[in-house]
Amino acid sequence: MGKELFKHMRKREYPCVCCKKRTNQRDRRTVTAAQRLVLQKWTVGDVSEDEVLCSLCRVKVHSHLKRRKSEQQNLEHELRDTAPFSPPERKQINARNAAIHSPPSVTLTVPSTSSSHSSCFICRKPGPKLVVVSSNERHSVFLQQGVLIPPGSRCCTRHLPNGRFTEEALEKISSFSETSTLNRTSIVDMLMYLREIALLNGGKRIYFDDPNALSDQEYVNLTGINKVSFDDLLSAVDGKVKNTSTRSVRTSLGIFLLKMRCGLSNEMLSTLLNVSKSSIRRAISVVRRTLMETFVPNNVGFQHISREDVINKHTRPLAKSLFGGTGTQAILVLDGTYIYIQKSMNFAFQRKSYSMHKGRPLVKPMIVVTTSGYYLSVLGPYVAKNNDAAILSHIMKTNKEDVLKWIEERDVFDVDRGFRDSLTLLEDLGLVSAMPAFMKKGEKQMSTADANTSRLVTKIRWVVESANARIKRWKFFDRVLPSSQVPFISDFIKIVCGISNKLH
Incomplete structure (x- = not known):
């Protein structure tokens, strides 16, 4: 056994x-x-x-x-x-990684472009001057167009200036195949990019850090300027405004322009941009100071442009024929506009800022434009007790912005009837004043000469009313401003006028 x-x-x-x-x-x-x-x-x-x-x-x-x-x-x-x-x-x-074993690459039913290295995948033109599309730009195109660009794809430099696709290039990008082959690295990179966008944007629609997140028309609706102008204005603050953990320089500029354009409260901006209210306040303050140092002196003020440029480039031929004489006179149009403010707790300032005409507190900046609507300067603001004539007299007597060195004899000031008390001062300075005529005592109708003169003045000075309306299109000035913003009204208006002069 x-x-x-x-x-x-x-x-x-x-x-x-x-x-x-x-x-x-x-x-x-x-x-x-x-x-x-x-x-x-x-x-x-x-x-x-x-x-x-x-x-x-x-x-x-x-x-x-x-x-x-x-x-x-x-x-x-x-x-x-x-x-x-x-x-x-x-x-x-x-x-999960220990339990799941994936193949080296997978094929997805997602459209993709061609992946040739010897020719542009957009216009199919051969090299040699081709650049490789960065991963962030490839992922951005996928978010907008729903088309994947394979890693290593190349295109012409004119399609990708400064590392970003132009609007024309985005419209020309088309799918070459109905499927896409992705390896593990490509899938992880795309997931991390989408996660970063979701975390930074907080799921919100308004996102400035990615230049392609918003269309050109959306930039105009939100900030008042298109994408190219936004990048141009960004160069004035880049290097002066610091990046923080919650907002970049581009986001800070977007916050400032969004505040000016839409007039939203800081609480609303905080909700839309997923940024704290204190960070919104600091962003507006630092961008305002930076633009006043780098941008405004080159675009607004009597000293930023010469008389010859005003006469040759910013004076309408009709104005020259009516008031220009020999064509060497500068023709300026002046008018004040109203910025409404809250009732102040300072009793002395409250009395000065209360307007008997409007029945509410306000301040009055003086707008000086050319006959083409170009903002030459913004002076003030002044309190409501000062009328237009008193404001103009103060500007000339105190020589604001060295205006007396800029103007010359026989220059024309086109004004309305509110400046009638300052006409004597203008005559003493050798200036020519153009103002609508008054009916004389006992007259029931203007004479033919006075009526024609009034029509000619009105035909030229309507541009200043249009200029004031362009300021009020920035809804920040169309609201009742808090008393804390009164010291900065001049800065805000000058920035808006400078943007209009350079970017519009």
Whole structure:
């Protein structure tokens, strides 16, 4: 009985669970738990604990496990660099990576462009002056157009100035294939980009950091200027305004222009842009100071432009024929506009700023424009108790912005009847005043000469009314401003007028 059992044990075979080859005692290896999971995917059925592997199959399984571990470590390293995951989230990621084994690349039913390196994928023109499209720009095109640009794709430099696609290039981008092949790195990069956009934007619609997030018309609706003009104005504050953890320089400028254009409260801006109210306030303040230092002196004020340029470039031929005489006189149109403010707690300022004519507190900036509507200067603002004549007299007597050095004799000031008390001062300075005539005492109708003179003055001075209306299109000035903003009204108006002069 014992001899038969011994013979049976000697005759027992140990085949390899993978290749089914008979193994001897030296070539026989037991199966570990990790190897068992791999073998269950390679073979049909369960692998028991008493199964064995030959040396060759064990090397194959070990190499597969090593390669898989290396890929998981690389993916975890990329995720760690791009996002600070919490320990529970990282544990879930590790478990998911250990349980799922994906192929090196996948094919998705997403349209894609061509991926030639020797020709432009937009216009199909050959090189050699081609540039590689950056990953952020490729992802941005996918967000807007729904078309994937393969990594390494190249295009002409005229399509991608400053690393961004032009509007014309975006319209010409078309799909070459109905499918896209993506590897793991491309998928991770796209997911991280989308995650960054979602976190920074907070799920909100208004987002300035990505130049392609908003269309050109949306820039006009929100900021009053198009995308090209926005980038031009950005160059005036870039390097002067710092980037913070909550807002970039581009976002700070967008906040300022959005405040001016739409007149929204800081609470509303905080909700729309996902930025704290205090950060909104600081952004408006720092952009205002920077624009006053770098942008306004070159675009608004008597000293930013010469008399010759005003006469030759910003004077209408009709005005020259009516009031220009020899054509060497500067013709300026003056008028004051109203900016309504809240009732002040300072009683002295409250009395000065209250207008008996309008029945509410306000301040009055003096607008000086050319006959073409170009903003030459903005002076003030002055309190409501001063009429237009008193404001003009104060400007001339105090020589605001060195105006007396800029003007010359026989220059024409086109004014309305509110300046009648300052006509004597203008005559003493050698200036010519053009003002609608008054009916004389006892007259019921103007004479033909006075009526024609009034019509000519009105035909020229309507541009200042239009200029005042352009200021009020920035809804910040069409609201009742709080008393805390009164010291900065002059800065805001000068910035808006400078933007109109240069960018419109």
